Amino acid sequence: MPATLAELPVGSSAIVQAMPTGRSCLTRLREMGIVPGTRVSVTRRAPLGEPIEICVRGSHLSMRNHEAAFIAISAA
Amino acid sequence: MSAAAPETPLIAIVGNPNSGKTTLFNLLTGLKQKVANYPGVTVEKKIGECYSQHGKKLRLIDLPGAYSLNARSPDEAVLRDVLLGRRPETPRPDRVVCVLDSANFERNLYMAGQVLELGLPTILVLNMVDVAEQREWRIDAIKLSEILGIPVVKTNAISGQGLIELKLALSREDISPPKWQNAALPEGVKAALEHSRDEMRQAGVIHTRSSLLEPLYLLSDHDPTHYGIADTQIARIHELRSRMETDFPGWEDALVAERYRRIEELCAQVLKRPDQEIETITTKLDRILLHPVLGFVNLLLVLGLLFFLIFKVAEGPMGWIEAGFGQFGAWVEGLMSPGDFRDLIVNGVVPGVSGVVIFLPQILILFFFIGIMEDTGYMSRLAFIMDWAMSKVGLNGKSFLPFLSSYACAIPGVMAARTIDSPKDRLITILIAPLASCSARLPVYSLLIGVLFPVGEVGAFVQAGIMLGLYSLGTLGAFFFAWVFNKFVMKGSASPMILEMPSYKMPALKSILLQVWQRARMFLVRAGTIILGISILIWAASTYPKTAGDDSAKQMEHSFAGRAGKLIEPAIAPLGYDWKIGIGLIGSFAAREVFNSTMSVVYAVESGDDDNLAPLRDKLAAERRPDGRLVYTPLVCISLLVFYVFAMQCVSTIAIVKRETGSWKWAMFQLGYMTGTAYLLSLLIFQIGSALGY
Amino acid sequence: MNENWQSIAAIAVIVVTVVLFIARAAKRRKKPGCGGSCGCGK
Numbered sequence: 043m044p045a046t047l048a049e050l051p052v053g054s055s056a057i058v059q060a061m062p063t064g065r066s067c068l069t070r071l072r073e074m075g076i077v078p079g080t081r082v083s084v085t086r087r088a089p090l091g092e093p094i095e096i097c098v099r100g101s102h103l104s105m106r107n108h109e110a111a112f113i114a115i116s117a118a
Numbered sequence: 119m120s121a122a123a124p125e126t127p128l129i130a131i132v133g134n135p136n137s138g139k140t141t142l143f144n145l146l147t148g149l150k151q152k153v154a155n156y157p158g159v160t161v162e163k164k165i166g167e168c169y170s171q172h173g174k175k176l177r178l179i180d181l182p183g184a185y186s187l188n189a190r191s192p193d194e195a196v197l198r199d200v201l202l203g204r205r206p207e208t209p210r211p212d213r214v215v216c217v218l219d220s221a222n223f224e225r226n227l228y229m230a231g232q233v234l235e236l237g238l239p240t241i242l243v244l245n246m247v248d249v250a251e252q253r254e255w256r257i258d259a260i261k262l263s264e265i266l267g268i269p270v271v272k273t274n275a276i277s278g279q280g281l282i283e284l285k286l287a288l289s290r291e292d293i294s295p296p297k298w299q300n301a302a303l304p305e306g307v308k309a310a311l312e313h314s315r316d317e318m319r320q321a322g323v324i325h326t327r328s329s330l331l332e333p334l335y336l337l338s339d340h341d342p343t344h345y346g347i348a349d350t351q352i353a354r355i356h357e358l359r360s361r362m363e364t365d366f367p368g369w370e371d372a373l374v375a376e377r378y379r380r381i382e383e384l385c386a387q388v389l390k391r392p393d394q395e396i397e398t399i400t401t402k403l404d405r406i407l408l409h410p411v412l413g414f415v416n417l418l419l420v421l422g423l424l425f426f427l428i429f430k431v432a433e434g435p436m437g438w439i440e441a442g443f444g445q446f447g448a449w450v451e452g453l454m455s456p457g458d459f460r461d462l463i464v465n466g467v468v469p470g471v472s473g474v475v476i477f478l479p480q481i482l483i484l485f486f487f488i489g490i491m492e493d494t495g496y497m498s499r500l501a502f503i504m505d506w507a508m509s510k511v512g513l514n515g516k517s518f519l520p521f522l523s524s525y526a527c528a529i530p531g532v533m534a535a536r537t538i539d540s541p542k543d544r545l546i547t548i549l550i551a552p553l554a555s556c557s558a559r560l561p562v563y564s565l566l567i568g569v570l571f572p573v574g575e576v577g578a579f580v581q582a583g584i585m586l587g588l589y590s591l592g593t594l595g596a597f598f599f600a601w602v603f604n605k606f607v608m609k610g611s612a613s614p615m616i617l618e619m620p621s622y623k624m625p626a627l628k629s630i631l632l633q634v635w636q637r638a639r640m641f642l643v644r645a646g647t648i649i650l651g652i653s654i655l656i657w658a659a660s661t662y663p664k665t666a667g668d669d670s671a672k673q674m675e676h677s678f679a680g681r682a683g684k685l686i687e688p689a690i691a692p693l694g695y696d697w698k699i700g701i702g703l704i705g706s707f708a709a710r711e712v713f714n715s716t717m718s719v720v721y722a723v724e725s726g727d728d729d730n731l732a733p734l735r736d737k738l739a740a741e742r743r744p745d746g747r748l749v750y751t752p753l754v755c756i757s758l759l760v761f762y763v764f765a766m767q768c769v770s771t772i773a774i775v776k777r778e779t780g781s782w783k784w785a786m787f788q789l790g791y792m793t794g795t796a797y798l799l800s801l802l803i804f805q806i807g808s809a810l811g812y
Numbered sequence: 813m814n815e816n817w818q819s820i821a822a823i824a825v826i827v828v829t830v831v832l833f834i835a836r837a838a839k840r841r842k843k844p845g846c847g848g849s850c851g852c853g854k
C-alpha cells in the first residue's frame with residue numbers, strides 16, 4: 043500500500059490518513075475537501091508525471107506531487 | 119450607481135469559482151452594470167441593477183469567486199471584507215445570494231457554510247442542475263430549504279431555467295437569517311478568539327460591534343499581500359496569530375474538519391448520489407482532451423486556431439480600422455489649409471491613436487477566445503497540460519495563456535493575467551509577458567531583416583529563419599527571467615498549484631460577449647485619453663522648435679526629438695547606432711512600430727507605410743556615416759534587432775502594468791530590467807562583433 | 813492669418829495636454845498608501 047497520495051496509482055482510491063497541520067497550502071487543500079477520513083481517488087497523471095488529477099467528494103482537483111506527498115493515506 | 123436611493127437593497131452574489139455566479143449576475147443585470155476596480159487593487163468590482171419580479175429596484179454586487187473566506191489572495195480578501203462590512207466604499211450587503219455548483223455540491227457547501235455563519239439573510243442557488251443530473255446527483259432542495267430556513271432555488275444559468283424563481287426570491291424582504299449553527303470552535307479557541315477580539319478592538323483593527331468571525335478570519339488570513347489590512351495592524355495580527363498557533367496547534371485545520379463533518383451530516387439528508395461515478399460527457403471528453411498524445415495534439419490545434427484568428431482573421435478588420443483612420447486623416451487634410459493644427463491632427467493624433475486602436479480586433483478575438491475556454495472548462499485542462507513545463511521556470515499552468523496572448527499584444531496578455539490566483543505567479547507573468555515578441559515588433563523586424571538580407575540575395579527561408587530566431591530569443595528570455603525572478607527576486611513560499619477541473623459545459627455566449635465588451639471599452643477609453651495625449655506630445659517633440667525651411671529631415675534634426683537623439687548618441691554609439699536611430703528608438707517608446715514611420719521622416723522617404731517597406735529599406739541600406747562607412751551594417755542590424763526583442767518600449771504596456779500591479783514600482787522595474795538587458799546584449803553583440811572584425 | 817491661427821491652436825492643445833497629464837499625476841499623489849479604502853481611517 044503506498045504511503046502518500048503522490049504514490050497512489052492512477053485508478054485506485056484510498057482514505058486520507060493524516061496531513062501535517064499549520065501549512066497554509068495544505069489548509070487550502072483541506073478547505074477543498076481533503077480532510078483526514080475522506081476518500082480520494084487518482085483519476086489521471088499528466089504525461090510527464092505531474093500534476094495529478096484526483097477526485098474527492100465528487101469534485102475533480104489537480105495538484106503537484108509536492109503537495110500530494112504531504113497527504114498520508116491508508117487502504118480504502 | 120451611487121445615486122441610487124439608500125433604501126435600494128444591496129444584494130451580494132457570492133460563490134466558488136466555476137459556479138456560474140458571474141453568468142447569473144450578467145443574466146440578471148444585463149448591460150445595467152458598472153465595472154470598476156476596488157481602490158488600490160486589481161480586483162474587479164461589478165455592481166449592477168435589476169428589477170425584482172414585483173418591479174422593485176435592486177442593486178446587485180458580483181463579489182470575486184472564492185473557495186473560502188480564509189483569504190489567500192486579494193480577491194478573496196475583498197470578498198471577506200465586503201461580507202464583514204470592512205470596506206468603507208462598499209456598504210455591507212443587505213442580503214446574499216450564494217451560488218453553488220450543484221455538480222460539486224459538497225465542496226461548494228464549504229464556503230456556503232461560512233457565508234451562512236455570517237447570519238445575513240441568504241438565498242441559496244443550486245446552479246448547473248443539468249450537470250448534476252448527468253452525474254445522477256439528486257439534491258432535495260425542499261428539504262434543504264426546510265433545514266436551513268432560507269429560500270433554495272434550482273437554476274441553470276445557461277438555459278435560464280429557474281431565473282423567475284430566483285427573481286421571486288430576490289423580491290422577498292422577509293428572508294430570515296439562516297438556521298445554520300456556527301461551527302463549534304475547538305476547545306479553548308473560542309476564549310482565545312474573544313481575547314483577540316478585545317485586543318483588536320482596542321487597537322482599532324475591528325469595529326466595536328464585530329462578531330467573533332471577524333477576528334477569526336483576520337487571524338487566518340493567508341493572503342501574502344494582506345490586502346485590506348493596514349500596515350500598522352499587520353504586526354499586531356501576526357503576533358496574535360502566532361500566539362494562537364503556539365497555544366492551539368492546528369486550530370485552523372481542526373475547524374475545517376469540523377465544518378466538513380457538519381457538511382457530511384447535511385449531505386446525508388439532502389444529497390443522493392451513486393456509489394460509483396457515472397460516465398458523463400466530462401469523463402468521456404477528458405479521456406481524449408487529457409490523453410497524453412491526443413490531448414497535446416488537441417492543444418496544438420486549439421492554439422493554432424487562436425493564432426490563425428489573431429493573425430489572419432483579425433487582419434481584415436485591422437485593415438479597415440487603418441483605412442478608416444487614413445481616410446479620416448485625408449478628409450481633415452482636404453478640409454483645412456496647411457498649418458500646425460492640421461499637421462497635429464494628420465501626422466500626430468491620427469497615426470498615434472490608430473496605431474493602438476488597430477489592435478482592437480486582436481484584443482476582441484483574444485478575450486472572446488479566453489472567455490469561451492474559461493466558460494467551457496477547457497482552460498483548466500490547458501493549465502493541467504502545460505503545468506509541468508511552466509513549473510520548470512517556477513510558474514504554473516495558468517500563466518501559459520496570458521504569456522501566449524502577449525505574442526499578439528502584451529496589453530491583453532497582462533490583463534489576462536488576472537486569471538492567475540497566486541499573486542506572485544501573476545506578478546511574474548506580468549513582468550515577463552512583454553518579452554513575447556508582440557505584433558507591433560513585426561513591422562520593425564521585417565524592415566531590419568530586409569536591410570540585413572535583401573530579398574533575392576538570399577531566399578525567403580533565411581528571412582523566416584531569422585524571424586523565428588527572434589521570436590525564440592524573446593521566449594527564452596521570458597523563461598530565463600521568470601526563473602530568475604522566482605529564484606532571486608521574489609523569494610518566499612512556492613505557491614502551490616491547486617487547480618479545479620470543472621465539468622465541461624456549454625459557454626454562456628451572452629455573458630462572454632458582455633465581458634469582451636467591458637474589456638474593449640476599457641481599452642478604447644485608454645486609447646482615447648492617455649494614448650491620445652502621448653501622441654500629441656510626441657508630435658510636439660518632433661515639431662518644435664521650428665526651422666525656417668520646409669525640409670522635414672532638417673526639421674527633425676532641429677526638433678526636441680532630434681536633439682534628444684543627439685543627446686543620447688554617446689550612450690547608443692557603443693551599440694553601433696547614430697543619432698538618427700536614436701530618434702527612432704525614442705519614438706518607439708510610444709509604440710514600437712512607430713520606428714518605421716519615424717525613420718521615414720528622418721530620412722525623408724515618401725510613403726513609408728507598412729505595406730511598402732521597399733523605399734525605406736533601400737534608403738536604410740544605402741545610408742552612410744559622415745566618414746563614408748555604411749550605417750546599417752549587418753552587425754548594427756543584429757544589434758538593433760536584439761534591442762527590439764528585449765527593450766520595453768511601449769508606453770501603453772507600462773501604463774497597463776502600472777494599473778494591473780497597482781504601483782509604478784513594478785512598471786518601472788520592468789522598464790529597467792528589459793531595457794537594461796536589451797542595452798547590455800546589444801552592446802556585447804556590437805563590441806564583440808566589431809572586435810572580431812565584422 | 814490662417815496659418816497663424818493654426819499655430820496658436822496647436823500650441824494650446826499641447827499645453828492643455830501637458831496640464832492634464834500633470835493634473836492626473838498630482839491627483840494620484842494625494843492619496844498614498846492604502847488608497848483610503850482599507851478601513852485604517854486615513
